[in-house]
Each structure stands twice: as C-alpha cells, then as structure tokens.
Amino acid sequence: MTHVGNVFLVDDDEALRRATTRQLAACGHTVIAYASAEEFLKHFDPAKPGCVLLDLRMPGTSGLELQRMLRERGSCIPIVFLTGHADVPTTVFAMKEGAMDVLEKPVSESQLLAALQRALERDALLRREQGDRAELERRFASLTPREREVFRALSLGARNKQAAQEMGITERTVKLHRAHVLSKMGAATLADLGRIAERLGPR
Amino acid sequence: MPTADFAEGLTHRTGRWNRGTGRGARDPDHGWLGQRTHVRVDDPLVVQTPIGARVWAGTAARGRFRRYALGVGCLPCRAVGLWCSVIALTGVAGSQEHLAGAGFDVTVWSIAEGLPQGSVNGIVQTDGGELWLATFGGLSSFDGVRFRNLDLDSSPRLPSQRLTALALDRAGDLWIATQTDGLIRLRAGRVIDALPVPRQTEVLSLAIDDRGRPWIQASAGGIYCREGDAWTDAMRAASPGRYSGLCPGPEGTMWAASERGLVRFDSAGTLVQHLETSSAVFCLAQDAAGRLWAGVGKGLGLVANGELKSFTIDPPPISTVSALLPVDENHLWVGTAAGLCQLAREPGQSVFRVESRVDQLPSDFGVRWLLRDRESNVWAGSQDKGLARLRPHWVRGFSIDRGARPASALTAAAEGGTWMARDCTLLERFDDRGANLERLDLPLEAGKPLCAFALLLDSRKRLWIGSQGCVLRREGTRLERLGLDLALGRVTDLAEDAVGGIWIATADGTLRQFGPEDTLQATFLIEGGIDSLSPAPDGSLWVGGAGRLVRLQGGQLSSFGSDHGIPQANVRDILHDEDGGLWLATYGGGLARFQGGTAATITRAQGLPNASLTRVLSDAQGRLWIMSNAGLIVVPRVELLAVLAGRRTGVDAVLLGPEAGVSEANHGAPAGFKAPDGALVFGTVHGGLRIDPAEFPFNRVRPVPRIETVAWDESPRPPDAARRVPPQIRRLRFDYTTFALSVPAQVRFRHRLLGFDARWIDIGQVRSAEYSTLPPGEYTFEVEARNEHGLWSAEPARLAFTVLPAWWQVLWVQGLLFAVLLGGLLLLHNRRVAAVRRRGELLLSAVEGRRSAESREWQLREQLLHIGRVTTAGELASSLAHEVNQPLAAIVANASAARRKLSQPAPDPEELREILGDIAAQGERASEVIRRLREFIRKHETVREELSIAQLLRATLPLLRRELEQHGVQVELQLPEDLPCVSADRIQLQQVLVNLIHNACESLSGVRGDRRLHIQGRTSPGMVALQVRDNGPGLSPEVAGRLFQPYVTTKPGGMGLGLAICRTIVENHGGRLSAAPAPEGGAVFTIELPTRPNP
Known part of the structure; x- marks a missing residue:
C-alpha cells in the first residue's frame, strides 16, 4: 500500500457497489459510493482530492457522459472506468477523453489497486501543479497592463530594443518595466520568465 | 233387255251404293221404268247401265244430287208383276251394293268387290261359319267383308284355279274339285290331300258320302267313287243319260241327277235305282230331315219311300230349276237361269206357289248354287254374276215409300190397324201387315189441305187430329172441325187424362184441357213451347219442352230445367217407367232419366248410338226401343239403370238401321205408339214400322x-x-x-x-x-x-x-355378356387398383420425400432460428456480458475484500459472513443470467405450450434489461389481466420479442429526448395482439415495403434475417406479424396470434 486516497465509486449495481466499497476500504481507500452519475455530481467537490471509479454503462447518465460533464466543469479528477464488456471503440473514446484506465469486469484486485494508485498519484500531481499556477496567475494579475505587454514581448524572446519599438516606448522604460515584471513574477532571469510564460500559456 | 228411251245425261257409276229399302209401284207394261218412283222427281234423268241390269236415275233435289237405282226384275217375274225398286242414295257409303226387296235385303258381290271370278260353282259353310266359294278364279273364303282367295299364287297353292265343285265331309274337311287337276282336301286352311282324277276327265260335281268317300261326276258322263287308292267307275250299269249333279244318300249310297231322272248308287258304286222323270233333273238337294229334293224340269220332285213325288210351280218359271234350297217340307227356294224365287205350298198340296221373288238380283243371275247359312241368310251363287245374299227383313215396314213422305204422326185406329198421318196432308189406315185399308184426305183450308201433326185415339174411340191452328175429330166416319175458336198454334201433341179430358199442346206453349163435354176447362202457358205430353197414372200431366220438364198436378205447375239435370234439348217424348221414373227422349241431348226431381243423362259417351231421339217405347221384355235419327236403338232397361247407377260404363245398345229395314227417323217428329197387342209402331221418313218385340228376330248366332x-x-x-x-x-x-x-x-x-x-x-x-x-x-x-x-x-x-x-x-348371352362385362370391370378395377396403388406408392414416396424435405427444411429452419437467436445474442453480447460481469465483478471484489479482512489482526467474522453471503448471491445471479442466455441460444425442438404473453414478456425483458438501460429506453407495459393464452413455442416467441425490442432499442438510439418503448396487449375475437411501438424515426417507405424480406437491413453489419425469421415464426404459429408507422411517429410492430381459451 503505497498511496491511498478518496475513491468516488459510481455504480448502479448495488451489490457490486457494496462489494467494491468493501474491497477498497479493506485496502485503505476511502470509498464514497454513489448509485448514479447524478447523485455523484450532486455531491461533487472539485477541491476534494481523489479519483472516480466509474461504471461505463449506467441507466440515466452514462459513465462517459459523466466524464464529459466533469471535464466541462474544469475538473481534472482522474477517472478509472469499469466496464462489463470493454469494446475497443468505447475504450479508445474514454481514454481520449482523459480516462486514467478502462478496466474490464471482473477486475483483479492488483489491477484495480494499481489503476487507483496511478489515478490518485495523478490527482496529487495535478493538484500540486494546479496550486503553482494559481500563484503565477495571482502574480500575473498584479502586473500593470504595460507590464503585461512587456511580459508577453519578453516571454516571446524579444530584445528590449525590439520590445520598445513594438510598444513605442523607450528602451529605458522597457528595462524599467522588465525589472518590475521580473520582480513581480518572482523570476530571476529572463529564462525563468520564459518558463513561467510557458506555464501560464498564451495570454 | 229394257231400253232407256229417256236416258239423258247420266253416267253409269261403278261406285257403291248405300243400301235402301224402297219399293216401287207396279206397272204392267213399263214397271221397270220407274214411272212411279214415289220420288218427287221433276226432271228425272235415267240411263241404262252397260250391264243392263240396273237403271240409274238421278235428279237434283234439295240442292243435292240424288241418285236412284231401279232394280229390274228378270223377265219371268214380269209375268207376275214387278216391284220396281228404287233406292234412295243420300251419299256414297263404303259398302257393297245393297238392294232391298219385299221381305228381303239383297246384297250382291261381284268381281268388283273382290270375288275372284263371277262363276260361283259351289258354296259351303263350315261349322265355324266360314263361307267357302268355288269359282273359276280360285277358292275364296268370305266373311261378309272381304274375300280371302286361294289360287295359283296363294299359299297354300292350288294346282288349278278352275274349281267346279265344293263339298264338306263329316270331319269338316273341305273337298275342292278342280276342273282337270284332281281333288284337293283342305283342313284348317291347309292342303292335306290331293287326289288325281281319272284321265281325260273333267270334274263337274263332287259329293262326299257318309263314309267319307268322294264321288265325282265327270264331263264325259261318268261317275266315279274313290275307293281306297283308286277310283271306281260307278257307271257299270247302263247310263241313264248325262249326269248333272250328286247328292249323298244314307249308308254310303249316292244319288245322281241325270237327263232321265234320279239314279241311286249303292256304296259299291253299283246303280241300284233309277227313278225316271219326264224332264231332265239338274239339281238335287237334301232338306233338314234328310229328304231328297230334285229340280225336275220347271217343276220339283221329292223322293219319299223310294217313290218320286212331283210338284208343279205356280206360276211356272220360264226355265228349268237349276238350284234348290229346301227349308222344310212346304217351303223352299228355287233358282233358275233367270232368278230366285221363294216357294211355299199348303201342306199336302202338289203345287208350290211363288211366295216371293227376289227381283233385286241382276238379270240373268243364273242361280247355280244355293246355301242357307246358320244365320238364315240365303246365299246364291251365280253362273257368271257373282254372289248374292238374301237376308229376311227383320222389321216389317208399311207404307214404306221412297222419298220424303214421313209419317208425321201415328196412332192406333179404332177400327183396327194404324192411322198414320202421311206427308202431313193425308191420313191412311193400315192393317198390321201393312196393307192400306183406308185413306182420309184432310179438309182444305185457304186452298191447302190441313196438316196433321198429332193424332190421338181417345178412350171413346174418337180420333183426334192436331193440325195447324185447329183440332179435328173423327167419330165413326164423321170428321168434324172442333169449334174451338182459340187461335191455336201448331198442335204438337195430344193426350187424354184419366177422366177423359183431352189435353192439347201447341208449339207456342199453350196447353189446354178440353173436357168430355167439349168445353174448354183450363189453359196453361208453358214458356218455350211444348213438345210432348204424357199423362201419369197418378192423374198428373207431364209436359216436355225445350230443355224443360213441367209437371201439372192439381192445376199447379212445377218446372224442371237444366238445374235439375234436364238436357238442353227438346224433350220429344216422355215414357213412364214401371218404377215411377220417367224416361225422357230428347232431340240432341240423349236419353234422360228423371226421378226424384232430378234427371241423369245417357248419351253417346255412354254408348248410346245417337243422341237425337224422338220416341221411346218399352216392351214386355224389359227393353227400351228408342227412335233416333240413326235408326231404332234397342237397349235393355237394366243396362241403362246400371249405367245410371255407375255399375257400368256404357250400354251395349243395338242399333237397327237401314240394314234391318229401319229408315231414319221422321225428321224428329215424335211418331210412334205401343199397340194393344204389344207391337211397337214407329214413324220414319219413309213411313211406318211395326215391330213385334217378342218375336223380333235378333241374331242369336254367336259369332266365332x-x-x-x-x-x-x-x-x-x-x-x-x-x-x-x-x-x-x-x-x-x-x-x-x-x-x-x-x-x-x-x-x-x-x-x-x-x-x-x-x-x-x-x-x-x-x-x-x-x-x-x-x-x-x-x-x-x-x-x-x-x-x-x-x-x-x-x-x-x-x-x-x-x-x-x-x-x-337371350339369358345365357346376357349372362355371358354380364360375365364378360363383369370380367372386364374386374380387370379394369384391378388395373385401376394397381394403378392407384402405384400412384399411391409414388405419392407416398413423394410425400416421404416431401416429408424428409420438410424435415430438412424444418431442421434448416430450426437452425436458422437458432442462428437468428445466436445473432441476436451476439448483438446483445455487450449488455449480456455486462449482465454477467456485474455479479462476477462483485464476487471478485467481495473475495478480495474478504481476503484483506482475514489478513487483518482481528477480522470481524460477522463482516466476513456478510461478504461471503454476497459472494454466493452474486454467483447465483451470474449463473442465472448465463442460464437464460444459454436457454435462449440453445438449439431446441419446437414445443408448443400454453403461454401467457404477459408472463413471457416479463421473462424476456431481463435479457434486454441492460440493452434497454444502455439505450435509455423507457419501457411502458400495458398488458390487460385477461389477455388470453396462446399456444406457442416459448423460445421462438421470446426470440420474436427480443428481436423486436432490440430493434426498437437500436432504432431509438438516435433519438434525442425521451426514448419510449410501448408494449401493449390487445384481444380481438380469436386473436391476441401484441403491439411493440417505439417513438423512433419510424420506417422509411422503401424499407417498410420489404421489411420482412430476408437480407434486408438498415443496420451496418446486420444480416437482415431477424424480422424475416420473426415473421416466419409468427406465421408458423398461425399468426401475423406486421409493421406500420405509429400515429405519433415511430414504428409499431404487431404480433397477432390465435388464442387459446384462458386456462
């Protein structure tokens, strides 16, 4: 047992739900079981770490639909699919949509646990990354508009002179803004600033 | 031969004449000329016939050509006077010439009537009555109607047709002598013997003696007797001259006539006796007593006691006696070369007087043979004029005239005899033999003599004469016209009642009673006129009129008409029957019997020969004599009563017509009365008739x-x-x-x-x-x-x-045919059976082949169904896998959990038990799904069972649960509780349901929003229907048409067999599977299956 966490179990089969809950609980996971996608969504908290163990076919909202709905909400919570009959197209579709794994029932314990571990690790990773970026976003938000322009120009590798020309300001002013940007963004060098810009994505 | 010096313009007629019974008047000089023909001939046309025997007279009278033949007597008869016969002919009838003379009807047949030849050389009658005639033209048998001839051409064939003599032997065989070709013996129409005669011999006479031996008299003067096989010449003694006849005597003896007398031969052929005569003997005859008569010259001879007694004839005939017919000792017929006379003599006298002459024969009749038949007709064979029959008159007529001189009224005369109103204008009195005794001319009135229509002799012997408008009475010899100024009509009848009153009836219907004191006592008027009167013994008077009968009693009239059965005809006479009934003679309506107020009629339909009757009289023998237009009808009264009572269908009446001497009735005038001596007197158009009913010579010879x-x-x-x-x-x-x-x-x-x-x-x-x-x-x-x-x-x-x-x-042929037919039929049957059997075997093998083909097809079908199910199962694989994997996953999970719990330091046993319980439950769950699936896809034989569709549907839905869930299809079930059971194969029907629902699911997969599957059960009579309706996209028209055809599919990868299989399944169950667009969109599939009653 290396990594345990919250497992959100969504399965319409009550017996399976109970058995799976029992099994995962015995492995140390914290299992929160839901009988349907709707019930899950009702109680879903993106801030809660964990992964979703999802039955692919369910009456009402199916597993794939739930996955889509979660992604639309911006949640990156890892999802492990369980299916009675894993046909290839469905599996591929699920994986493309960002599923961590598609497991065919009945699934062996080791496989299940491994998949859950990967999902939980992934969740932890994502959550860390998500925390860094939020800091960067906050720092970027503190930049003045002129500083943001300088940030964009410098993150694209422009020289001070080029940036000044593009913005129609003096090189000196650019240098001044550059200093503010580096300071505000917590970057020591222009290379650091480039990485930050990359992480923030195009702005 | 007489000449016809006023003959002009009339041709001889070879046709046949109706018979007549007329007699002319005598005229010494020209009697035969018929100057007094008693016919009102204004312009007689007379011509002599070529034969010369008959003179024909004709005149146009009454608008119709009438012909009269005048019979001409032979010359010797002229000496004693001649009755000239005039025969009235009112048409041409199909019988031979029929002449009538005094006392006899004479009929002559010649070759024109079929007689083979005119010389009748012999006549004999057999016991059966058959008349045989020998002629020079052959032998002839005559029945009175036709001649049946035997000659050279006939069968049996005669050796010669020149026959000279005939004789009958005691055995009844007929011996025939041919002139030169021997004798022939005929028995029952067949030749049984043929005897040659001595050479150079012509046979002239033939006789059979009482020993049956034939004797012949030959032309050469010889007489031969057949003795054994040879002819014995009987002329061994001296010949007394030429022979001319034979007559058998007793004990084999034979008499022969010769020129010189009578000769007797004994049985050996020896001449033993010769009775000499003055004249030649030409004929011999035996009378009924066996006496031998001979014609001796112009006289007669009788052999008695071995002596010959001679008789003379007065007047003597002009030629020798050539034929004799003795009737008895005092009566005989004599034929001469000129004719025939009937002779009679007073007993003991030696003179035969001519009783009557037959003057109706052709002249020169030349009698050669005479025969009296058993009906007393006399037959005469002539030398060359044929055959004649003389029949005595049965009815004695008096004042019989030719022409229309009818006796319009008759009554008995006080002086004796009969008063007869003749020709209306004169009264004549006749005695009972018909002699005219007195003549009374009626007085003239307006220049014309009065006419007598009715006569009555009353009880005071007065003669009443009813005339036109008056009544005359004769008392003694005084004739007075009664002073009855009564404007009488024509008197039709007179009658005297019981008290001496005279009733006078007239044609205009007036009926008057004239009292004894010549006073008019009563007058009645009978509507329609009066025809007859008849006082009844009870004092009443019966009156006959036109279709009416009236009874007058005590001054009261009671009338009877057609309502009472009276015929619609004039009642001409009324006769009181002994039983109180009335006989009514009607003119046209037949005879009616009136009794008890109603009449019943006997007319032609009941065998009455004529229906126009004028007078009916009864005789003491119980017969009615009825004067009719056809003659006198004689019919027994009991026969009439039997017909009326329905015991007989008709009467067997005798009609005495012209052949009996009865002329037609007197124009319908009811003339006639019953004389005091019982004789009946009737009037005819030709005069009166007097008949003694007791003595009437009815023919009593039964015909054979x-x-x-x-x-x-x-x-x-x-x-x-x-x-x-x-x-x-x-x-x-x-x-x-x-x-x-x-x-x-x-x-x-x-x-x-x-x-x-x-x-x-x-x-x-x-x-x-x-x-x-x-x-x-x-x-x-x-x-x-x-x-x-x-x-x-x-x-x-x-x-x-x-x-x-x-x-x-023929029976055996028919049997054979039947057998052959039967055999043929059997053969056919067997072949048919074999053919049928072969055919049956063929059919059986065909059926067998078909059965195996069907079996193969069945197997194929089962396989197909299986494949369909497997395919369906395959299509359902993911859901089914899910369905199985779900419990398996639960088991795995539970087991895993349990294992982990066990590895914990203090596992909670309660928890573990719970887990294990779950594991077991989920295992069962998985196996249940597997079982169902296996059952569904299992190969199986079709098994019909009673199924509730609702139950089946509920058992099927789990197989599809996942499918339905996966497609998010909501199932709505609408199954009535009383949905009937069907007889079906569970799996196959399930297959249909799975297919339909699966299809619906797939069709619904593209639908956004609600996906509904509506399953509805319905009942219609005899059927149960299950509708599976979705709200999917429905059926495109091009697909809808061939939805159930195999290999038609809308699904990528589908085989297109599902619905085809489904339809096959449903149809195999006797049902229907149909698809249609649903009303609210989508498709609806309907399964219809025949129901079984709800168990």
Whole structure:
C-alpha cells in the first residue's frame, strides 16, 4: 500500500457497489459510493482530492457522459472506468477523453489497486501543479497592463530594443518595466520568465 | 233387255251404293221404268247401265244430287208383276251394293268387290261359319267383308284355279274339285290331300258320302267313287243319260241327277235305282230331315219311300230349276237361269206357289248354287254374276215409300190397324201387315189441305187430329172441325187424362184441357213451347219442352230445367217407367232419366248410338226401343239403370238401321205408339214400322272369331306359323275376322294381348290389330267378336306365341355378356387398383420425400432460428456480458475484500459472513443470467405450450434489461389481466420479442429526448395482439415495403434475417406479424396470434 486516497465509486449495481466499497476500504481507500452519475455530481467537490471509479454503462447518465460533464466543469479528477464488456471503440473514446484506465469486469484486485494508485498519484500531481499556477496567475494579475505587454514581448524572446519599438516606448522604460515584471513574477532571469510564460500559456 | 228411251245425261257409276229399302209401284207394261218412283222427281234423268241390269236415275233435289237405282226384275217375274225398286242414295257409303226387296235385303258381290271370278260353282259353310266359294278364279273364303282367295299364287297353292265343285265331309274337311287337276282336301286352311282324277276327265260335281268317300261326276258322263287308292267307275250299269249333279244318300249310297231322272248308287258304286222323270233333273238337294229334293224340269220332285213325288210351280218359271234350297217340307227356294224365287205350298198340296221373288238380283243371275247359312241368310251363287245374299227383313215396314213422305204422326185406329198421318196432308189406315185399308184426305183450308201433326185415339174411340191452328175429330166416319175458336198454334201433341179430358199442346206453349163435354176447362202457358205430353197414372200431366220438364198436378205447375239435370234439348217424348221414373227422349241431348226431381243423362259417351231421339217405347221384355235419327236403338232397361247407377260404363245398345229395314227417323217428329197387342209402331221418313218385340228376330248366332294371319315384315303368316315371332319385329299385325254374315259392317271386335294389354281394347269394326316392338316374352292374343245384335262370341280366339329374344336378349348371352362385362370391370378395377396403388406408392414416396424435405427444411429452419437467436445474442453480447460481469465483478471484489479482512489482526467474522453471503448471491445471479442466455441460444425442438404473453414478456425483458438501460429506453407495459393464452413455442416467441425490442432499442438510439418503448396487449375475437411501438424515426417507405424480406437491413453489419425469421415464426404459429408507422411517429410492430381459451 503505497498511496491511498478518496475513491468516488459510481455504480448502479448495488451489490457490486457494496462489494467494491468493501474491497477498497479493506485496502485503505476511502470509498464514497454513489448509485448514479447524478447523485455523484450532486455531491461533487472539485477541491476534494481523489479519483472516480466509474461504471461505463449506467441507466440515466452514462459513465462517459459523466466524464464529459466533469471535464466541462474544469475538473481534472482522474477517472478509472469499469466496464462489463470493454469494446475497443468505447475504450479508445474514454481514454481520449482523459480516462486514467478502462478496466474490464471482473477486475483483479492488483489491477484495480494499481489503476487507483496511478489515478490518485495523478490527482496529487495535478493538484500540486494546479496550486503553482494559481500563484503565477495571482502574480500575473498584479502586473500593470504595460507590464503585461512587456511580459508577453519578453516571454516571446524579444530584445528590449525590439520590445520598445513594438510598444513605442523607450528602451529605458522597457528595462524599467522588465525589472518590475521580473520582480513581480518572482523570476530571476529572463529564462525563468520564459518558463513561467510557458506555464501560464498564451495570454 | 229394257231400253232407256229417256236416258239423258247420266253416267253409269261403278261406285257403291248405300243400301235402301224402297219399293216401287207396279206397272204392267213399263214397271221397270220407274214411272212411279214415289220420288218427287221433276226432271228425272235415267240411263241404262252397260250391264243392263240396273237403271240409274238421278235428279237434283234439295240442292243435292240424288241418285236412284231401279232394280229390274228378270223377265219371268214380269209375268207376275214387278216391284220396281228404287233406292234412295243420300251419299256414297263404303259398302257393297245393297238392294232391298219385299221381305228381303239383297246384297250382291261381284268381281268388283273382290270375288275372284263371277262363276260361283259351289258354296259351303263350315261349322265355324266360314263361307267357302268355288269359282273359276280360285277358292275364296268370305266373311261378309272381304274375300280371302286361294289360287295359283296363294299359299297354300292350288294346282288349278278352275274349281267346279265344293263339298264338306263329316270331319269338316273341305273337298275342292278342280276342273282337270284332281281333288284337293283342305283342313284348317291347309292342303292335306290331293287326289288325281281319272284321265281325260273333267270334274263337274263332287259329293262326299257318309263314309267319307268322294264321288265325282265327270264331263264325259261318268261317275266315279274313290275307293281306297283308286277310283271306281260307278257307271257299270247302263247310263241313264248325262249326269248333272250328286247328292249323298244314307249308308254310303249316292244319288245322281241325270237327263232321265234320279239314279241311286249303292256304296259299291253299283246303280241300284233309277227313278225316271219326264224332264231332265239338274239339281238335287237334301232338306233338314234328310229328304231328297230334285229340280225336275220347271217343276220339283221329292223322293219319299223310294217313290218320286212331283210338284208343279205356280206360276211356272220360264226355265228349268237349276238350284234348290229346301227349308222344310212346304217351303223352299228355287233358282233358275233367270232368278230366285221363294216357294211355299199348303201342306199336302202338289203345287208350290211363288211366295216371293227376289227381283233385286241382276238379270240373268243364273242361280247355280244355293246355301242357307246358320244365320238364315240365303246365299246364291251365280253362273257368271257373282254372289248374292238374301237376308229376311227383320222389321216389317208399311207404307214404306221412297222419298220424303214421313209419317208425321201415328196412332192406333179404332177400327183396327194404324192411322198414320202421311206427308202431313193425308191420313191412311193400315192393317198390321201393312196393307192400306183406308185413306182420309184432310179438309182444305185457304186452298191447302190441313196438316196433321198429332193424332190421338181417345178412350171413346174418337180420333183426334192436331193440325195447324185447329183440332179435328173423327167419330165413326164423321170428321168434324172442333169449334174451338182459340187461335191455336201448331198442335204438337195430344193426350187424354184419366177422366177423359183431352189435353192439347201447341208449339207456342199453350196447353189446354178440353173436357168430355167439349168445353174448354183450363189453359196453361208453358214458356218455350211444348213438345210432348204424357199423362201419369197418378192423374198428373207431364209436359216436355225445350230443355224443360213441367209437371201439372192439381192445376199447379212445377218446372224442371237444366238445374235439375234436364238436357238442353227438346224433350220429344216422355215414357213412364214401371218404377215411377220417367224416361225422357230428347232431340240432341240423349236419353234422360228423371226421378226424384232430378234427371241423369245417357248419351253417346255412354254408348248410346245417337243422341237425337224422338220416341221411346218399352216392351214386355224389359227393353227400351228408342227412335233416333240413326235408326231404332234397342237397349235393355237394366243396362241403362246400371249405367245410371255407375255399375257400368256404357250400354251395349243395338242399333237397327237401314240394314234391318229401319229408315231414319221422321225428321224428329215424335211418331210412334205401343199397340194393344204389344207391337211397337214407329214413324220414319219413309213411313211406318211395326215391330213385334217378342218375336223380333235378333241374331242369336254367336259369332266365332278367328285369327287369320299374323303379319310381320309385311308378310302375313298363318297363325300356326306364328308361334315363334323373331326378335326385334317392329310391327306385329294380327288379322282376324268372324263369320257373322248378316250385317258384317256392324260386327264389332275387341282384342287384348295377354302379357301386354291390361284390358280389352274395343276396336270397333276394324279387323286387325297392330302391336309395335314387343319385348321378348310369352303372349296370348285374344279377340272377341260381337254380332250386330250385341251378342258376343262365346269365347275368344286365342293365339299363344313367343316373341323370341334377340341374341343379346337371350339369358345365357346376357349372362355371358354380364360375365364378360363383369370380367372386364374386374380387370379394369384391378388395373385401376394397381394403378392407384402405384400412384399411391409414388405419392407416398413423394410425400416421404416431401416429408424428409420438410424435415430438412424444418431442421434448416430450426437452425436458422437458432442462428437468428445466436445473432441476436451476439448483438446483445455487450449488455449480456455486462449482465454477467456485474455479479462476477462483485464476487471478485467481495473475495478480495474478504481476503484483506482475514489478513487483518482481528477480522470481524460477522463482516466476513456478510461478504461471503454476497459472494454466493452474486454467483447465483451470474449463473442465472448465463442460464437464460444459454436457454435462449440453445438449439431446441419446437414445443408448443400454453403461454401467457404477459408472463413471457416479463421473462424476456431481463435479457434486454441492460440493452434497454444502455439505450435509455423507457419501457411502458400495458398488458390487460385477461389477455388470453396462446399456444406457442416459448423460445421462438421470446426470440420474436427480443428481436423486436432490440430493434426498437437500436432504432431509438438516435433519438434525442425521451426514448419510449410501448408494449401493449390487445384481444380481438380469436386473436391476441401484441403491439411493440417505439417513438423512433419510424420506417422509411422503401424499407417498410420489404421489411420482412430476408437480407434486408438498415443496420451496418446486420444480416437482415431477424424480422424475416420473426415473421416466419409468427406465421408458423398461425399468426401475423406486421409493421406500420405509429400515429405519433415511430414504428409499431404487431404480433397477432390465435388464442387459446384462458386456462
């Protein structure tokens, strides 16, 4: 047992739900079981770490639909699919949509646990990354508009002179803004600033 | 030969004449000329016939050509006077010339009537009555109607047709002498013997002695007797001259007539006696007592006690006696070369006086042979003029005139005899023998003599004469016209009542009673006129009129008409019957009997010969004598009563017509009365008749019928040769006759064919009967004859014969044919059976083949269904896998959990038990799904069972649960509780349901929003329907049309077999599977299945 966490179990089969809950609980996971996608969504908290163990076919909202709905909400919570009959197209579709794994029932314990571990690790990773970026976003938000322009120009590798020309300001002013940007963004060098810009994505 | 010096413009007629009974008046010089013909001939045209024997007279009278023949007597008769016969002919009838003379009807037949030749050399009558004639033209048998001739051409064939003599032997065989070719012996129409005669001999006479030996008299003067096988010449003694006749004597002796007397031969042929005569003897005859008579010259001779007694004839004939017919000792017929006379003598006298002469014979009749038949007709054979029959008159007529001088009224005369109103204008009195005693001319009125229409002799012997508008009375010799100024009409009848009152009836209907004191006592008027009066013994008076009968009693009239059965005709006479009834003679309506207020009629339909009656009288013998237009009808009263009572269908009446001397009635005037002596007197158009009913010579000789020939194939055969009639004869004709010779034209026959006819067939006068196409079998033809006076033959003539069957009608041939037919049928049957069997085997093998094909097809179908199910299962694989994997996953999870719990330091046993319980439950769950699936896809034989569709549907839905869930399909079930059961295979029906629901799911997969599957059960009579309706996209038209065809699919990768299989399944269950667009969009599939009653 290396990594345990919250497992959100969504399965319409009550017996399976109970058995799976029992099994995962015995492995140390914290299992929160839901009988349907709707019930899950009702109680879903993106801030809660964990992964979703999802039955692919369910009456009402199916597993794939739930996955889509979660992604639309911006949640990156890892999802492990369980299916009675894993046909290839469905599996591929699920994986493309960002599923961590598609497991065919009945699934062996080791496989299940491994998949859950990967999902939980992934969740932890994502959550860390998500925390860094939020800091960067906050720092970027503190930049003045002129500083943001300088940030964009410098993150694209422009020289001070080029940036000044593009913005129609003096090189000196650019240098001044550059200093503010580096300071505000917590970057020591222009290379650091480039990485930050990359992480923030195009702005 | 007389000449006709006023002959002009009339041609001789060779046709036949109706018979007549007239007699002319005598005229010494020109009697034969018929100057007094008693015919009102204004312009007589008379011509002598070429024969010279008859003179024909004709005149146009009453707008119609009438012809009269004047019989001419032979010359010797002229010496004693001649009654010239005038025969009135009112038409041409189909009988031979019929002449009448005083006391006799004479009929003559010549070659024109079928006599083979005019010389009748011999006449004999057999016991059966058959008349045989020998002529120079052959032998002839005569029944009075036709001559049946035997000659050279006939069968049996005669060796010669020149016959000279005939004789009958005691055995009844007929001996025939030919002139030169010997003797022939005929028995029953067949030649049984033929004897040659001595050479150079012509046979002139023939006689059979009482030993049966033939004797012949030859031309050369010899007499021969047949003794054994040879002729014995009987002329061994000296010949007394030429012989001219033979007559057998007793004990084999033979008399012969010769030129010089009578000669007797003994039985050995020796001349033993010779009675010499002054004149030559030409004829011999034996009378009934066996006495031998001879014609001696112009006189007669009788052999008695070995002596010859001679008689003279007064007046003597002009030629020698050539034929003799003794009737008894004092009466005989004599024939001469010129004619025939009837002679009589007073007993003991030696003179025969001429009683009557037959002057109706042709002149020069030359009597050669005489015969009296058993009916007392006299037959005379002539030398060359043929054959004549003389029949005594049965009815004594008086004042019989030719022409229309009717006796309009008759009554008895006080002086004796009969008063007769003649010709209306004069009264004549006749005695009972018909002699005219007195003549009384009626007075003139307005220049014309009064006319007498009715006569009455009253109880005071006064003669009442009813005339036109007046009544005359004669008392003694005084004739007075009664002073009855009464404007009388024509008096039609007079009657005297019980108290001496005279009733006078007139044509205008006035009825007056004239009292004894010549006072008018009463007058009545009878509507329609009066025809007859008849006082009844009870004092009432019966009056006959036109269709009416009136009774007058005590001054009261009671009338009877057609309502009471009175015929619609004039009642001309009323006769009181002994039983109180009335006989009504009506003119046209027949005879009616009136009794108890109603009348019943006997007319022609009941056998009455004529329906126009004028007078009816009864006799003491219980017969009614009825004067009619056709003659006098005689009918027994009991017969009439029997017909009226329904016991008989008709009367067997005797009609006395012209052949009996009865002329037609007197124009309908009811003339006639019953004389005090019982004689009946009637008036006719020609005068009066007097009949003594007790003595009336009804013909009492029963006719003997005889079947002469039986003919088929147009060839007649004698009856003996007709015992076996060949098969398939189309027409079988029997010719029969009878020898009732008096009035052959009135002889009637009836016949029947036993085995064919149920009863007698009365065929009238026809002498033949024909039958066509008789089936094979035994028959007896019988025929009976009735003579003219109603006497039937004692027994019928019979001929039993067999109609032979044709070869195919013969029993054994028929049996053989039947057997062959049967064999053929059997053969056919066997062949047919074999054919059928072969065919059956073929069919069986075909059926077998079909069955195996069907079995293969069945297997294929089962396989197909299986494949369909497997395919469906495959299509459902993911959901089914899910369905199985779900419990498996739960098991795995539970097991895993349990294992982990066990590895914990203090596992909670309760928790573990719970887990294990879950594991077990989920294992069962998985196995249940597997079981269902396996059941669904299992190969199985079709098994029908009672199924509730609702239950089946509920059992099927789990298989599809996942599928439905996966597609998010909401299932709505609408199944009535009382949905009937169906008889079906569970799996196959489930397959259909799975298919339909699966299809619906797939079709719904593209639908956004609600996906509904509506399953509804419905009942219709005899059927249960299950509708599966979705709200999917529905059916495109191009798909809808061929939805159930195989290999039609809308699914990528689908085989297109599902619905085709489904339809096959449903149809195999006797149901229907149909698809249609649902009303609210989508498709609806309907399964209809025949129901079974709800268990």
